[in-house]
Amino acid sequence: xxxxxxxxxxxxxxxxxxxxxxxxxxxxxxxxxxxxxxxxxxxxxxxxxxxxxxxxxxxxxxxxxxxxxxxxxxxxxxxxxxxxxxxxxxxxxxxxxxxxxxxxxxxxxxxxxxxxxxxxxxxxxxxxxxxxxxxxxxxxxxxxxxxxxxxxxxxxxxxxxxxxxxxxxxxxxxxxxxxxxxxxxxxxxxxxxxxxxxxxxxxxxxxxxxxxxxxxxxxxxxxxxxxxxxxxxxxxxxxxxxxxxxxxxxxxxxxxxxxxxxxxxxxxxxxxxxxxxxxxxxxxxxxxxxxxxxxxxxxxxxxxxxxxxxxxxxxxxxxxxxxxxxxxxxxxxxxxxxxxxxxxxxxxxxxxxxxxxxxxxxxxxxxxxxxxxxxxxxxxxxxxxxxxxxxxxxxxxxxxxxxxxxxxxxxxxxxxxxxxxxxxxxxxxxxxxxxxxxxxxxxxxxxxxxxxxxxxxxxxxxxxxxxxxxxxxxxxxxxxxxxxxxxxxxxxxxxxxxxxxxxxxxxxxxxxxxxxxxxxxxxxxxxxxxxxxxxxxxxxxxxxxxxxxxxxxxxxxxxxxxxxxxxxxxxxxxxxxxxxxxxxxxxxxxxxxxxxxxxxxxxxxxxxxxxxxxxxxxxxxxxxxxxxxxxxxxxxxxxxxxxxxxxxxxxxxxxxxxxxxxxxxxxxxxxxxxxxxxxxxxxxxxxxxxxxxxxxxxxxxxxxxxxxxxxxxxxxxxxxxxxxxxxxxxxxxxxxxxxxxxxxxxxxxxxxxxxxxxxxxxxxxxxxxxxxxxxxxxxxxxxxxxxxxxxxxxxxxxxxxxxx
Numbered sequence: 001x002x003x004x005x006x007x008x009x010x011x012x013x014x015x016x017x018x019x020x021x022x023x024x025x026x027x028x029x030x031x032x033x034x035x036x037x038x039x040x041x042x043x044x045x046x047x048x049x050x051x052x053x054x055x056x057x058x059x060x061x062x063x064x065x066x067x068x069x070x071x072x073x074x075x076x077x078x079x080x081x082x083x084x085x086x087x088x089x090x091x092x093x094x095x096x097x098x099x100x101x102x103x104x105x106x107x108x109x110x111x112x113x114x115x116x117x118x119x120x121x122x123x124x125x126x127x128x129x130x131x132x133x134x135x136x137x138x139x140x141x142x143x144x145x146x147x148x149x150x151x152x153x154x155x156x157x158x159x160x161x162x163x164x165x166x167x168x169x170x171x172x173x174x175x176x177x178x179x180x181x182x183x184x185x186x187x188x189x190x191x192x193x194x195x196x197x198x199x200x201x202x203x204x205x206x207x208x209x210x211x212x213x214x215x216x217x218x219x220x221x222x223x224x225x226x227x228x229x230x231x232x233x234x235x236x237x238x239x240x241x242x243x244x245x246x247x248x249x250x251x252x253x254x255x256x257x258x259x260x261x262x263x264x265x266x267x268x269x270x271x272x273x274x275x276x277x278x279x280x281x282x283x284x285x286x287x288x289x290x291x292x293x294x295x296x297x298x299x300x301x302x303x304x305x306x307x308x309x310x311x312x313x314x315x316x317x318x319x320x321x322x323x324x325x326x327x328x329x330x331x332x333x334x335x336x337x338x339x340x341x342x343x344x345x346x347x348x349x350x351x352x353x354x355x356x357x358x359x360x361x362x363x364x365x366x367x368x369x370x371x372x373x374x375x376x377x378x379x380x381x382x383x384x385x386x387x388x389x390x391x392x393x394x395x396x397x398x399x400x401x402x403x404x405x406x407x408x409x410x411x412x413x414x415x416x417x418x419x420x421x422x423x424x425x426x427x428x429x430x431x432x433x434x435x436x437x438x439x440x441x442x443x444x445x446x447x448x449x450x451x452x453x454x455x456x457x458x459x460x461x462x463x464x465x466x467x468x469x470x471x472x473x474x475x476x477x478x479x480x481x482x483x484x485x486x487x488x489x490x491x492x493x494x495x496x497x498x499x500x501x502x503x504x505x506x507x508x509x510x511x512x513x514x515x516x517x518x519x520x521x522x523x524x525x526x527x528x529x530x531x532x533x534x535x536x537x538x539x540x541x542x543x544x545x546x547x548x549x550x551x552x553x554x555x556x557x558x559x560x561x562x563x564x565x566x567x568x569x570x571x572x573x574x575x576x577x578x579x580x581x582x583x584x585x586x587x588x589x590x591x592x593x594x595x596x597x598x599x600x601x602x603x604x605x606x607x608x609x610x611x612x613x614x615x616x617x618x619x620x621x622x623x624x625x626x627x628x629x630x631x632x633x634x635x636x637x638x639x640x641x642x643x644x645x646x647x648x649x650x651x652x653x654x655x656x657x658x659x660x661x662x663x664x665x666x667x668x669x670x671x672x673x674x675x676x677x678x679x680x681x682x683x684x685x686x687x688x689x690x691x692x693x694x695x696x697x698x699x700x701x702x703x704x705x706x707x708x709x710x711x712x713x714x715x716x717x718x719x720x721x722x723x724x725x726x727x728x729x730x731x732x733x734x735x736x737x738x739x740x741x742x743x744x745x746x747x748x749x750x751x752x753x754x755x756x757x758x759x760x761x762x763x764x765x766x767x768x769x770x771x772x773x774x775x776x777x778x779x780x781x782x783x784x785x786x787x788x789x790x791x792x793x794x795x796x797x798x799x800x801x802x803x804x
Contacts, residue, residue, distance in 0.1 A: 038060065038061050040061055040063075040071065040109075041058060041061050043109045044058065044061060044071055044073070044097060044109060045057075045058055046109070047109040047110065047111050048078075048097075048111065048114075051111055051154065051155055051156055052078060052136065053081075053135055053136065054078050054079045054080065054081065054089055055078075055079035056076065056077070056078055056079065057075075057076070057077040057079070058073045058074070058075070058076050058077075058095075059073070059074040059075035059076070060073075060074045060075075061073055061074075062074075069098070069099045069101070070096060070097050070098035070099055071096075071097045071099075072094060072095075072096055072097075073094060073095040073096075073097060074093070074094050075093065075094075076090075076091070076092050076094070076095040076116075077090075077091050078090040078091070080122075080124070080132065081132060081135065083126055083128075083130075083132075084124040084126050084130075084132040085124055085126075085168070085170075085171070087122055087124075087168070088122070089121070089122060089124075089132060090116065090119050090120065090121045090122065091119065091120050092116050092117055092118055092119035092120070092163075093117055093118050094117040094118075095114060095115065095116055095117060096113075096114070096115040096117065097111060097113075097114055098111070098112045098113045098114075098115075098156075099111065099112060100112045100154070110154055111154070111156040112156055112157065113156050113157035113158070113159065114156050114157070114158050114159070115158075115159040115160075115161065116158070116159065116160045116161065116163060117161050117162070118161065118162050118163060119160060119163040119164070120163070120164045120166065121160075121163060121164070121165045121166065122166045122167075122168055123165060123166065123167050123168070124167075124168040124169075125167075125168070125169050125170070126170060127170050129306070136155075137188075137193075137195065137222075137224045138224065155187040155188075156187070157184075157185070157186055157187065158183075158184075158185040158187070159183065159184050159185070160181055160182060160183040160184075160185075161182055162180060162181070162182065163181040163182075163183070164177060164178065164179050164181060165177060165178040165181055165201070167330045169330075174330055175205045175206045175207050176203070176204075176205060176246075176330055177203075177204055177205070177206065178201040178202065178203055178204065179201060179202050179204045180200075180201055180202045180215070181199065181200070181201040182199070182200050182201070183197070183198065183199040183200070183201075184196075184197070184198045184199075185197055188223075188224060188225075191225065192223050192225045192226055193223055193224035193225035193226075194221045194222070194223045194224075195221060195222045195223075195224065196220075196221050197218065197219065197220060197221070197222060197231070198218070198219045199217070199218045199219075200215055200216065200217040200218070201215065201216060202214070202215055202216070203216065203246055204246075205245070205246055205249075207249070208245050208246075208249070210242045210245060210246060212238065212239045212242055213238050213239070213242050213243075213246070214235055214236030214237055214238035214259070215235075215236050216233060216234065216235045216236070217233070217234050218231050218232065218233040218234070219231070219232055220232055220264070222268075226267075227267055227268045227269070228265075228266060228267050228268070229264050229265065229266065229267075229268055229271050229305070230264070230265050231263070231264040231265075232261075232262070232263055232264075233260075233261070233262040233263075233264065233275075234259075234260070234261045234262070235258075235259055235260040235261075236259060237257045237258070237259040237278070238257065238258060238259070239255065239256070239257060240254055240255060240256035240257060240258050240279070240282065241254060241255050241256075243258055247333060247335075248333075248380070254282060255281070255282070256279060256280060256281045256282035257279070257280055257281055258277060258278065258279050259277070259278045260275055260276065260277050260278070261275050261276055262274070262275035263275060264303065268304075268305040268306060269304050269305070269306055269307075270302055270303075270304060271302065271303040271304070271305065272300075272302065273299075273300060273301040273302060273303050273310070273312060274298075274299075274300045275298070275299055275300075276296055276297065276298050276299070277296070277297045277299060277314065278294070278295075278296045278297075279294065279295055279297070280294030280295075281294070297314045297315050297322075298314070298315060298316070299312050299313060299314040299315070299316075299322075300312070300313055300316060301313055301324075307327070308327060308328050308329050308330060309325070309326070309327050310324075310325065310326050310327075310329060311323075311324070311325045312324045312325070319341065319342050319343055319344040319345070320339065320340075320341055320342075320344045320348075321339070321340040321342070322337065322338070322339050322340075323337060323338040323339075323340070324336075324337045324338075325337070334378055335376075335378055336375065336376060336377045336378055337375070337376040338373060338374065338375045338376065338384075339373070339374045339376075339382075339384075340372075340373050341370045341371050341372050341373070341374075341386065342371060343369045343370075343371060344369065344370040344371075345367075345368075345369065345370075346366045346367060346368040346369060346370050346388060346391060347365065347366055347367060349366060349370070350364065350365070350366045363394075363395055363396040364393070364394070364395045365392075365393070365394045365395075366391070366392070366393055366394075367390075367391065367392040367393075367394070368388050368389060368390045368391035368392060368403075369388070369389050369390060370386055370387070370388055371386070371387045371389070372384060372385045372386035372387050373385065374386060374410055379412065381410075381412040381413045381437065381438070382410045382412075383410055383411055383412060384409075384410050385407060385408070385409050385410070386407070386408045386410070387405065387406070387407045387408075388403065388405070388406045388407075388408075389404065389405050390404065391403040391404075391405075391406060397458075398458035399424055399425045399455070399456065399458050401422050401423070401424055402422070402423045403420050403421065403422045403423070403431075404421070405420065406418070406420035406422075406431075407420070413436045413437040413438035414434070414435070414436050414437075415433075415434070415435055415436070415437065416433070416434045417431070417432055417433035417434070417444070418432065419431070419432040420432070422446075424455065424456045425455045425456065426452075426455055427448065427451045427452060427455045427456055428448070429446050429447060429448040429451060430446070430447045430448070431444065431445070431446050431447075432444070432445050433445070435484075436486075439486045439487060440484070440486070441484055441485050441486045442482070442483070442484050442490075443481065443482070443483045443484075444481065444482040444483075445479055445480070445481055446479065446480045446481075446482075447478070447479045447480075448476055448477070448478070448479075448480075449477050450475055450476075450477060451475065451476045451477075452473070452474075452475055453471050453472075453473055453474045453475070453476060453501070454472065454473040454474075457472075471498075471501055471502070471503055472501075472502040472503065472504050472511060473500075473501060473502045474498050474499065474500055474501025474502065474514065475498070475499045475500050475501070476496055476497075476498055477496050477497045477499075478494060478495050478496010478497060478519070479494060479495060479496060480492065480493075480494040480496075481493045481494060491522075491523040492521075492523070493521055493522045493523065494519065494520070494521055495519065495520045495521075496518075496519055497516065497517070497518055497519070498514060498516070498517050498518075498519050499514075499515065499516045500514075500515065500516075501513075501514040501517075502514070510535060510536050512533060512534075512535050513533050513534045513535070514531070514532075514533040515532045515533050515534070516530070516531075516532055517529065517530060517531040517532070517533075518530050524547060524548050525545070525546070525547050526544075526545065526546040527543075527544070527545045527546075528543060528544045528545070529543050530543070531543055531544060536564065538557060538559065538560055538564060539557070539558050539559075540555050540556060540557045540558075541555070541556045542554045542555035542556050544603075549599075549600050550600045550602065551599060551600060551601040551602065551603070552601075552602050552603045553601055553602075553603035553604075553605075553624070554603050554604050554605075555603070555604075555605045555606070555624075556605075556606045556607075556608075557605070557606070557607045557608065558607075558608045558609070559607075559608060559609045559610075559611075560607050560609070560610050560611070561610075561611045562610065562611065562612040562613075597628050597629075599626060599628060600626065600627055600628060601624065601625070601626040602624065602625050602626075603623075603624050604621070604622065604623050604624055605620075605621075605622055605624045605633070606619075606620065606621050607619075607620035608620075610638070614677050614678050614679045615640070615677070615679060616640075616677065617638040617639065617640055617645065618638065618639040618640075619637075619638060619639045620636070620637070620638040621635075621636075621637050621638070622634065622635055622636040622637065622649075623635045629652065629653050629654035630650065630651065630652050630653070630654070631649075631650070631651040631653075632648070632649070632650050632651075633648060633649040633650075634648050635648075636648055636649055636664070640666060640669060641669060641670035641673035641674065642668055642670040642673065642688070643666055643667055643668035643669040643670060643688065644666070644667050644668065645664050645665070645666045646664065646665050647662060647663050647664030647665060647693070648662070648663050648664075649661070649662050650662075655698075657698050657699050657700050657704065658698065658699070658700065659696070659697070659698040660695070660696065660697045660698070660705075661695070661696050662693065662694070662695040662696075663693070663694055663695075664691075664692075664693045664695075665690075665691070665692055665693070666689075666690065666691040666693060667690045668688045668690070669688060669689045669690070669691060670688060671684040671686070671687040671688065671689060671717070671720060672684060672685055672686055672687070680773065680774075681773065681774065681778035681779055681794060681796075682723075682724075682778075683722050683723055683724055683725060683778060683779045683794035683795075684720065684721075684722060685721045685722070685723045685736060686719060686720065686721035687717055687718065687719050687720030687721060687739070688717065688718050688719065689715055689716065689717040689718070689720075689742075690715065690716045690717075691713055691714070691715050692713045692714045692715075693711065693712075693713040694711065694712055694713055695709070695710070695711040695748075696709075696710045696711070697709045697710070707750075709748060710748065711746075711747070711748035712745070712746065712747040712748065713745070713746060714743070714744070714745050714746070715742075715743060715744060715745075715746055716741070716742075716743040717739070717741065717742035717743065718740070718741055718742075719738070719739075719740065720738070720739040720742055721736050721737070721738050721739075722736055722737045722738075722739065722779060722792070722794055723736040724736075724794060724795050725737055725779060725792055725793060725794040725795070726792070726793045726795070727790065727791070727792040727793070728790050728791070729762070729765075729790050729792075737762065737792065738762070739760055739761065739762055740761040740762065740763070741759075741760070741761045742758070742759070742760045742761075743758075743759050744756060744757045744758040744759055744770075745757045751772065751774075751775040751776075752772055752773055752774025752775040753772060753773040753774055754770075754772055755770055755771040755772060755773065755781075756770050757770075758770050758771055758781065758783065760781065760783055765785050766785060767783035767784060767785045767790070768783060768784060768785070769781065769782045769783035769784055770782055771783075771792075776796075777793050777794055777795060777796065778794050778795070778796050779792070779793065779794025780792070780793055780794070781793075
């Protein structure tokens with residue numbers, strides 16, 4: 001008996017304690033949940049309604065003891081106060097309810113904590129400006145006592161796992177919400193009514209998928225008695241395009257990342273906000289990100305929670321300050337922003353423009369200082385004024401462009417650059433511009449007076465304005481325009497007067513000197529009016545117009561030598577000294593393209609005096625056509641001596657050597673004048689002649705042309721007097737032989753002119769036969785009349801003996 005008592009009173013061994021603990025855990029974890037707990041549903045629902053002040057509906061109830069005495073509630077719906085609508089306050093798949101320990105000996109169900117599993121919570125603001133959670137904050141202060149009715153109002157600790165918070169304003173449900181919400185809310189337990197909060201989640205919109213948004217976290221206190229807030233918030237690095245879409249519903253084509261840290265402190269109607277923003281890799285969507293523009297910006301401001309007003313100022317002590325304000329940020333955000341510049345470096349503008357996709361030369365630099373204020377009144381389009389002082393635009397080694405002051409006015413998508421003087425080297429021009437940004441379009445004007453083109457040649461070439469880039473030098477009075485319409489490439493144009501200019505086309509040996517001309521040019525049109533200039537010693541006047549690749553020119557030339565004209569049209573006629581060796585080796589080198597290879601010219605030409613070897617033409621007029629390889633002179637008319645010429649000339653430059661073809665009718669050709677020019681032997685002292693001429697020649701040099709010359713036709717002569725001739729039909733020919741008429745056909749050979757089908761009338765006698773002119777002898781006519789042969793021979797003119 002004594003042994004039994006001793007064993008019963010002896011302490012438990014450690015193994016026994018472990019065994020009993022295991023039994024209790026198994027009982028709490030496996031057996032207790034099997035206990036039918038639905039009989040507690042009504043008491044639990046009543047406790048929830050008493051704590052939350054709202055109707056509650058619950059599904060199945062399961063008892064659990066592992067985390068303390070409590071229940072697992074399924075399909076819980078927390079109703080709404082009718083003052084805030086008919087939609088429920090929260091719905092969740094399950095809720096864990098932990099009871100206060102005092103419930104075990106008082107018998108009254110009191111809630112220590114509520115853990116909401118995957119809840120969907122609606123925060124509602126009614127038309128009177130009250131939020132539906134304000135009553136919950138006020139009820140928390142009623143449970144600070146120890147018993148009676150106060151105990152019934154004890155407000156539990158609230159936890160949220162993987163929840164979603166929606167925002168509703170009267171009947172309007174905002175597109176903004178917070179997902180993946182985890183929170184721990186400790187209700188007020190002191191006189192100041194301080195709620196302790198820890199929360200995390202991801203901001204989102206119902207109309208856009210923002211899967212890359214970073215998580216925000218927050219921790220701090222909210223005092224209901226003093227209506228004060230003290231919170232620390234942080235936003236993980238998030239894609240800039242997602243943040244813009246979150247706020248404005250679109251990303252504006254900007255990519256990058258942004259992170260933030262914020263401290264909130266003060267009364268709910270005037271909370272002090274301080275923090276920093278970190279941005280990096282800001283670029284246009286279709287460009288690669290860069291690391292060079294990563295910045296950290298401090299900011300400060302004020303937040304009015306009841307009225308949903310937020311005002312921030314970023315970088316308050318910097319050269320670039322940003323002000324931002326937003327109202328109704330949870331319902332219908334109404335925001336405005338402003339950027340203030342105070343001696344800000346201008347080079348940041350080009351860097352930002354490049355990151356946003358502006359196609360700027362890599363070596364382009366902008367220097368200077370920026371001042372002004374630009375506002376964004378609820379739009380990404382700015383309004384305000386920006387002034388650049390001591391500006392300097394540099395592109396590589398080109399002459400820099402400097403401006404002492406320039407001002408840009410922004411009015412939404414429209415902008416205006418006030419007239420500003422820009423110095424290019426030693427030259428000064430006035431520049432102004434206006435345009436829009438949605439989409440980009442601009443019209444800029446550059447006006448100058450006496451601007452020397454050689455001084456601004458490099459900047460002009462960098463801007464690629466087209467036609468003016470081919471000018472080597474000159475002086476410009478007028479305006480130049482740059483116009484870019486939406487969706488179209490930019491184009492240059494201009495109007496003004498060009499003087500003392502030099503134009504050097506590729507392939508032309510000598511430059512064209514332009515004394516003066518009035519210029520108007522468009523993207524597909526170039527007009528030169530009142531044109532005067534020279535090429536070498538040849539002076540010209542007239543006008544030209546080029547539309548697309550077609551050109552119409554009207555030129556007047558005082559004096560012109562055909563050899564010089566051929567040199568213009570065929571600048572390759574000078575052979576290199578190496579050509580003989582290439583030919584010896586059987587190699588050929590293709591000619592480079594003529595300077596007129598791509599030109600298409602129509603028009604007219606007038607030449608006061610045109611020389612072709614020993615031939616002199618006056619008052620030459622013709623229609624002109626050039627197709628890149630062929631020159632055609634149609635309707636050609638000219639004076640030759642006392643006679644006239646009419647016909648066509650065609651010159652082809654598409655072969656190994658130029659080819660020329662002339663079809664002409666010459667009337668009243670003065671033979672005496674031709675003999676004086678050595679075009680005919682000196683035996684011709686008088687007479688006129690009509691010719692029908694067909695001429696062909698090819699070659700690059702005079703020797704080639706003479707060797708390849710082919711000319712033939714017919715002639716009719718009248719009142720021809722030949723001197724220094726011998727003719728057996730005339731007893732005395734020393735006074736000359738007068739031919740009443742002479743007609744026939746001719747052909748040009750290396751020995752001179754061969755005459756056939758010759759018909760000659762001397763006195764009343766008619767002779768027929770053949771002959772030659774320009775050979776040896778200079779004149780030879782072999783004719784016959786009435787069966788009798790005779791020869792008319794003209795002797796060569798005797799050389800004048802040299803003086804002693």
